Amino acid sequence: MPGVFTGFRTLDVRFPTSADLDGSDAMNVDPDYSAAYLILETDAGDGLEGHGFVFTIGRGNDVQRAAIEALRQYVLGRDVDAVLADLGGMWRELVYDAQLRWLGPEKGVMHMAIGAVINALWDLRAKRAGLPLWQLLSELSPQEIVDLVDFRYLTDALTPDEALALLTAVEPGRAERAATLRANGYPAYTTSPGWLGYSDEKLSRLAKEAVAEGFTQIKLKVGADIDDDVRRFALARSVVGDGVRIAVDANQRWDVDEAVAAIERLREFDPWWVEEPTAPDDVLAHAAIRRRAAPVRIATGEHAHSRVLVKQFLQAEAIDVLQLDSTRVAGVNENIAILLLAAKFGIPVCPHAGGVGLCELVQHLAMFDFVAVSGTTTDRNIEYVDHLHEHFLDPVRIVRGAYAAPAAPGFSAQIRSETLVRFGFPDGEAWKEAQ
Numbered sequence: 485m486p487g488v489f490t491g492f493r494t495l496d497v498r499f500p501t502s503a504d505l506d507g508s509d510a511m512n513v514d515p516d517y518s519a520a521y522l523i524l525e526t527d528a529g530d531g532l533e534g535h536g537f538v539f540t541i542g543r544g545n546d547v548q549r550a551a552i553e554a555l556r557q558y559v560l561g562r563d564v565d566a567v568l569a570d571l572g573g574m575w576r577e578l579v580y581d582a583q584l585r586w587l588g589p590e591k592g593v594m595h596m597a598i599g600a601v602i603n604a605l606w607d608l609r610a611k612r613a614g615l616p617l618w619q620l621l622s623e624l625s626p627q628e629i630v631d632l633v634d635f636r637y638l639t640d641a642l643t644p645d646e647a648l649a650l651l652t653a654v655e656p657g658r659a660e661r662a663a664t665l666r667a668n669g670y671p672a673y674t675t676s677p678g679w680l681g682y683s684d685e686k687l688s689r690l691a692k693e694a695v696a697e698g699f700t701q702i703k704l705k706v707g708a709d710i711d712d713d714v715r716r717f718a719l720a721r722s723v724v725g726d727g728v729r730i731a732v733d734a735n736q737r738w739d740v741d742e743a744v745a746a747i748e749r750l751r752e753f754d755p756w757w758v759e760e761p762t763a764p765d766d767v768l769a770h771a772a773i774r775r776r777a778a779p780v781r782i783a784t785g786e787h788a789h790s791r792v793l794v795k796q797f798l799q800a801e802a803i804d805v806l807q808l809d810s811t812r813v814a815g816v817n818e819n820i821a822i823l824l825l826a827a828k829f830g831i832p833v834c835p836h837a838g839g840v841g842l843c844e845l846v847q848h849l850a851m852f853d854f855v856a857v858s859g860t861t862t863d864r865n866i867e868y869v870d871h872l873h874e875h876f877l878d879p880v881r882i883v884r885g886a887y888a889a890p891a892a893p894g895f896s897a898q899i900r901s902e903t904l905v906r907f908g909f910p911d912g913e914a915w916k917e918a919q
């Protein structure tokens with residue numbers, strides 16, 4: 485299918501979620517879940533588009549969309565086959581634009597914008613191949629996977645040869661694990677009961693429902709007021725019993741001493757992990773909290789801005805659980821680097837999700853990890869939040885507490901066209917009604 489890229493359209497899509505306090509936590513008190521959205525079009529005549537986006541929680545969408553726009557010259561007019569055949573090369577081109585790289589480097593708004601472009605390209609490549617992305621990635625050779633990753637700054641922790649050896653070692657079991665995945669899905673946990681703005685009644689009702697639906701882990705938001713946290717945790721524990729894991733998430737609220745003191749209070753309810761206890765790029769603080777609060781597990785990663793920061797968390801033995809995010813870093817390629825690092829250090833990846841479309845995207849990365857990288861789902865699960873899935877063409881399907889493996893071609897990234905219009909900001913009907 486020869487062709488060139490003819491369209492690079494960005495859209496501002498926002499959902500007025502702050503009205504119901506869905507998604508509210510100790511740091512993010514009034515989120516309007518949003519997507520700075522990208523559609524790539526070609527003249528190949530196959531009708532296929534690449535869709536990608538960055539998740540933001542409202543006004544940041546203005547900035548994020550402008551950052552994606554800054555990359556249009558890298559895509560428009562380029563040969564589609566050539567670009568899609570070398571997405572490792574495309575990643576390097578985008579990341580090493582010297583003038584734009586100055587804004588990071590390799591972190592923040594510009595880096596996330598690169599993620600939107602890279603993810604949209606992967607969506608298109610998977611659609612053209614007629615495969616869901618997890619399967620496309622899982623069928624690449626170990627060498628092809630290694631070639632997607634930029635190992636600059638990583639080789640003190642992971643070399644290309646080590647990555648190749650790691651991928652080759654699990655290659656023989658790929659077909660069997662893919663079959664297991666299709667049969668059983670990938671384990672999930674739910675954060676839906678635990679938003680900080682919810683009443684005790686709503687918390688306890690949703691926690692009960694989660695267990696009835698087959699979830700074996702839930703998560704509660706904490707960090708605003710420790711007495712409230714203790715009350716809500718005790719309530720949740722009494723509702724779900726001892727057999728269900730309860731993780732807690734402080735969303736960066738504490739300093740080190742505060743975190744240690746809070747964990748001391750919460751310990752009796754057996755937290756499965758304590759998430760984002762402090763500043764998300766403070767490696768040494770996480771390491772100190774982990775040491776002082778042991779054996780309570782420490783989790784972070786949804787705000788880890790690059791593979792380099794993840795490398796440090798792992799080298800410093802600062803975390804027990806790594807929570808990569810599908811739109812925080814520069815797309816699929818960098819998340820493959822992160823999955824390889826986690827596999828090397830033997831740290832389980834339990835991806836961050838929720839928001840708009842983060843569940844839809846990140847399931848592909850976790851499933852690829854199971855089939856072709858770590859080779860296991862032990863103590864691994866993907867976050868699930870029951871919001872906004874109805875707006876996606878190929879929404880996630882949760883069956884008895886697990887993500888069913890997507891079968892449709894692509895990255896499950898595509899939002900319905902009527903939603904893109906209705907929730908377009910500021911002119912969509914949904915926003916006119918909200919005023």
Ligand SMILES: [Mg+2]
Binds near residue numbers: 735786
């Ligand atoms: Mg979190």
